[in-house]
Amino acid sequence: MRYAETGFQLEVDLSRGNIERVETDPRLTELHLGGLGTNARILWERMPPENDPLSPESVLIFSAGLLGGTPATGANRTIVSAVSPQTRLMAYSMMGGFFAPELKYAGYDKIVFRGRAPELVYLLIHNDRIEIRDARHLAGKGAIETAESIKSELKDPNLQVAAIGLAGENRVYFASIEHARSSASRGGLGAVMGSKNLKAIAVRGTRDLPVARPAEFMELCREVLRYIQWRRDNPVKGVPAILAGIGSPQEMAIHDEEWHTTNFAWGNARHRRKDFWTRENEERWRRSQEQAIERLISCYNCPLKCGAIVRFPALGISKYMMKCYSKLTYVMGAMVDDLDFGFRIAGRAQEYGVDAYTTPQVMAFAMELLEAGILTPADVEGMPENHEEKFFWLLDRIARREGIGEVLADGVYWAARRIGRGAEAFDHNTIKKHEQIPIKLGMLNPIYFIMYATGEKINITQIEGQMPQMPFETREEREEFVRDWIQVPHERFKEYFLNWEPRGERAFPHYPPPEVTCELVEWQEMMHYLDDALGICAGLSSFPIKPPYHIHNLPPLVSAATGIDYDEETLWRAANRNRTLVRAVNNRLGLRRRDEKPPEDHWKKRFPELEARLLETYYRYKGWNAEGVPTRETLERLELGDVAEELIRRKVLREEAPAAVEA
Amino acid sequence: MKAETPKKKKVVKTIRIDVDKCNGCRACEMACSTFHARPRYASNNPARSRVRVLFDPLRDLYVPVYAGDYAPAECCGRDRYTIEGKQYDECGFCRASCPSRDLFKEPDSKLPLKCDMCQDDPQLQEPMCVQWCITDALTYEEREEEVEEEPAPAQELEVGLEALADRFGMDQLLEAVTRMSAAKKP
Numbered sequence: 001m002r003y004a005e006t007g008f009q010l011e012v013d014l015s016r017g018n019i020e021r022v023e024t025d026p027r028l029t030e031l032h033l034g035g036l037g038t039n040a041r042i043l044w045e046r047m048p049p050e051n052d053p054l055s056p057e058s059v060l061i062f063s064a065g066l067l068g069g070t071p072a073t074g075a076n077r078t079i080v081s082a083v084s085p086q087t088r089l090m091a092y093s094m095m096g097g098f099f100a101p102e103l104k105y106a107g108y109d110k111i112v113f114r115g116r117a118p119e120l121v122y123l124l125i126h127n128d129r130i131e132i133r134d135a136r137h138l139a140g141k142g143a144i145e146t147a148e149s150i151k152s153e154l155k156d157p158n159l160q161v162a163a164i165g166l167a168g169e170n171r172v173y174f175a176s177i178e179h180a181r182s183s184a185s186r187g188g189l190g191a192v193m194g195s196k197n198l199k200a201i202a203v204r205g206t207r208d209l210p211v212a213r214p215a216e217f218m219e220l221c222r223e224v225l226r227y228i229q230w231r232r233d234n235p236v237k238g239v240p241a242i243l244a245g246i247g248s249p250q251e252m253a254i255h256d257e258e259w260h261t262t263n264f265a266w267g268n269a270r271h272r273r274k275d276f277w278t279r280e281n282e283e284r285w286r287r288s289q290e291q292a293i294e295r296l297i298s299c300y301n302c303p304l305k306c307g308a309i310v311r312f313p314a315l316g317i318s319k320y321m322m323k324c325y326s327k328l329t330y331v332m333g334a335m336v337d338d339l340d341f342g343f344r345i346a347g348r349a350q351e352y353g354v355d356a357y358t359t360p361q362v363m364a365f366a367m368e369l370l371e372a373g374i375l376t377p378a379d380v381e382g383m384p385e386n387h388e389e390k391f392f393w394l395l396d397r398i399a400r401r402e403g404i405g406e407v408l409a410d411g412v413y414w415a416a417r418r419i420g421r422g423a424e425a426f427d428h429n430t431i432k433k434h435e436q437i438p439i440k441l442g443m444l445n446p447i448y449f450i451m452y453a454t455g456e457k458i459n460i461t462q463i464e465g466q467m468p469q470m471p472f473e474t475r476e477e478r479e480e481f482v483r484d485w486i487q488v489p490h491e492r493f494k495e496y497f498l499n500w501e502p503r504g505e506r507a508f509p510h511y512p513p514p515e516v517t518c519e520l521v522e523w524q525e526m527m528h529y530l531d532d533a534l535g536i537c538a539g540l541s542s543f544p545i546k547p548p549y550h551i552h553n554l555p556p557l558v559s560a561a562t563g564i565d566y567d568e569e570t571l572w573r574a575a576n577r578n579r580t581l582v583r584a585v586n587n588r589l590g591l592r593r594r595d596e597k598p599p600e601d602h603w604k605k606r607f608p609e610l611e612a613r614l615l616e617t618y619y620r621y622k623g624w625n626a627e628g629v630p631t632r633e634t635l636e637r638l639e640l641g642d643v644a645e646e647l648i649r650r651k652v653l654r655e656e657a658p659a660a661v662e663a
Numbered sequence: 664m665k666a667e668t669p670k671k672k673k674v675v676k677t678i679r680i681d682v683d684k685c686n687g688c689r690a691c692e693m694a695c696s697t698f699h700a701r702p703r704y705a706s707n708n709p710a711r712s713r714v715r716v717l718f719d720p721l722r723d724l725y726v727p728v729y730a731g732d733y734a735p736a737e738c739c740g741r742d743r744y745t746i747e748g749k750q751y752d753e754c755g756f757c758r759a760s761c762p763s764r765d766l767f768k769e770p771d772s773k774l775p776l777k778c779d780m781c782q783d784d785p786q787l788q789e790p791m792c793v794q795w796c797i798t799d800a801l802t803y804e805e806r807e808e809e810v811e812e813e814p815a816p817a818q819e820l821e822v823g824l825e826a827l828a829d830r831f832g833m834d835q836l837l838e839a840v841t842r843m844s845a846a847k848k849p
């Protein structure tokens with residue numbers, strides 16, 4: 001008997017129209033937990049680097065996490081994985097909402113797609129009934145529109161639908177997969193779905209999901225819920241409002257955007273506007289937000305309401321669901337001071353199904369090329385005069401891959417290379433070919449340096465968390481902060497924080513010292529790897545400061561749910577195993593040390609020697625070689641011996657265990 | 664002298680539902696289904712919950728509805744409310760487990776489900792669904808009232824049997840029971 005997980009996955013070959021229900025190996029659960037971990041296993045086994053990400057041979061996985069659908073609050077993430085057409089590395093993105101729990105209730109932990117349907121189709125799952133259905137009538141439809149049509153044509157409002165819009169159909173390299181109030185946005189997973197001619201997946205499940213030790217598990221879940229309630233009413237002191245709560249950043253509830261608008265860069269990650277948040281702008285933004293937001297909404301089994309229903313009848317846009325930071329990305333990318341613009345354009349972008357981080361940056365990049373004369377008026381024939389309308393126009397071109405949109409749809413990195421004529425110089429905010437958060441700072445931050453450089457997610461918001469981003473001014477404030485800091489893996493982490501000063505000897509860039517930096521990075525990473533395998537929302541665990549889930553309560557929770565006994569050490573190891581496996585997948589796809597570089601201008605003050613030492617220390621800490629590839633010994637220690645064999649066979653690793661990096 | 668109708672004290676248990684506070688998370692469904700799992704908390708399955716959130720975010724509809732009595736036949740009239748310009752689905756607020764819809768039925772056996780206010784011994788401080796709704800869309804209240812004595816309500820077993828009889832006919836049901844009891848004899 002399997003607990004918390006169903007023990008089955010669906011294998012769908014879209015070329016042949018074949019569907020199989022396959023029992024999975026419980027040993028893999030023990031080793032990799034589930035979600036991202038087991039997804040990485042499947043990609044490792046079935047997605048050799050020769051397979052083009054957009055070819056029929058590519059593999060696309062939708063997975064629930066190991067705790068998904070259980071009573072654990074916020075265990076609702078769907079982990080979508082494939083190889084990204086943009087980065088050509090592993091893409092994985094977690095979406096909230098209701099999809100993963102429903103999949104579990106239908107009786108499956110995962111759906112693994114391969115092949116390409118001859119015509120546009122969607123997959124319907126209702127417990128045992130599984131059908132590949134014609135979706136030609138949905139071609140070109142918006143992502144939300146598609147979900148609504150499927151629910152109404154099947155007369156089942158309880159279906160949970162994940163769908164792509166036009167951008168995914170057209171294989172835009174930053175196309176998203178949209179579901180309810182959530183999306184799997186980063187890395188172009190929507191394009192992979194489009195390349196399979198798969199418009200949507202609709203799922204409905206009505207089966208029991210058992211846990212191994214019910215009373216014990218429920219009591220632990222109750223404790224988590226109690227802490228959520230307490231923490232919700234007691235924001236952390238000493239950090240900006242937007243970082244003080246739990247959940248995803250409460251962009252929908254909070255209108256105070258001083259922190260984002262004055263600290264993040266506007267345009268093509270170019271301009272800091274330290275004086276933007278005037279009283280007048282604040283007042284206007286507050287009004288727009290109040291007018292636009294109808295209700296705050298949650299994901300499955302979570303009280304935190306990080307999303308919202310946006311309605312804007314005055315502007316003639318239909319309702320849609322929004323979350324998090326997307327209300328700002330378009331506004332800031334387009335350098336428009338009016339928040340209404342953000343609400344308007346995000347609605348259309350969501351129907352097209354594009355990533356709200358990358359898209360505004362791609363458009364801002366195009367605008368800079370126009371100003372610089374690298375793109376000429378002939379390249380953008382038909383573009384309207386009105387500044388805001390230009391962005392709607394660009395968005396349409398990108399989603400349709402039309403005219404200049406054909407090139408821009410590949411994202412900044414590839415577009416810059418295709419356009420040439422010096423356009424590469426305007427690609428200043430990508431890492432590993434992927435657009436980063438538009439933030440440009442002064443002093444090198446060693447913790448963030450390592451996370452930016454080495455994060456497999458290639459997206460800082462899904463690596464960071466736990467630690468405040470800046471030291472607190474006084475020792476007293478720090479002492480106050482660590483008092484109830486139960487989440488630290490070890491007491492010494494409190495010392496690291498207490499000793500961290502804003503200025504002087506124990507300040508950036510030389511504090512924390514490299515070894516300590518590695519420990520802090522590993523803590524933050526491991527929490528994300530646990531969430532992504534367990535299917536817990538990062539907003540309750542790895543992302544905020546002082547979250548409800550942490551390394552001390554997760555082992556008993558996972559053990560009581562699954563009946564597989566984990567302690568802190570073995571759970572941490574499982575997370576580390578997953579982190580290492582994802583790294584190996586990426587190494588096999590070509591990732592090496594040369595790629596591990598934050599943008600040149602990310603910090604004004606850079607320290608090349610220190611940075612090299614940080615990177616090397618981290619590689620050594622992780623048991624990787626000088627190229628950032630896990631050594632044979634490391635892989636074997638993590639029970640990934642077969643992975644080592646394959647890396648050696650492919651000459652990614654040398655036969656003899658190479659000496660660890662020299663310090 | 665007329666005989667007085669016998670009175671007794673009764674505890675009225677009310678769950679207050681504030682739809683303005685509902686965020687559509689369905690924690691209430693999860694909590695109800697796991698509380699009623701056998702053994703308790705051994706599994707969860709919102710399809711078996713005795714409270715269901717009828718919700719359609721794009722139409723701003725959020726209605727937690729509690730399972731009421733089993734209705735062997737559908738009613739002859741239907742209702743469809745419009746409140747403050749929002750159109751609710753047909754039978755949107757109805758609590759009945761009735762043949763016209765899938766709501767409030769065990770997914771496999773189709774036996775009717777009914778909210779029992781988490782009957783337990785000792786009684787829970789608050790019903791499970793209320794406990795898990797920490798946004799306070801659901802709150803709980805008890806008060807005492809004097810009421811006339813009424814016949815004991817039908818027990819779960821009887822309601823279930825009645826539903827089976829409606830579905831398969833009394834004869835078939837009796838036959839099946841006889842067959843089963845014969846088969847179970849040592």
Ligand code: SF4
Pocket residue numbers: 074076096097246247248297298299300302303304305306307537538539540
């Ligand atoms: S914290 Fe927010 S994003 Fe996370 S599960 Fe809850 S509602 Fe969803």
Ligand code: SF4
Pocket residue numbers: 684685686687688689690691692716727795796797798799800801
């Ligand atoms: S738990 Fe509360 S907020 Fe969530 S759906 Fe139920 S009634 Fe609504």
Ligand code: SF4
Pocket residue numbers: 694695696698712713714729730777778779780781782790791792793
């Ligand atoms: S009161 Fe108890 S039985 Fe009734 S719906 Fe709520 S949890 Fe279920």
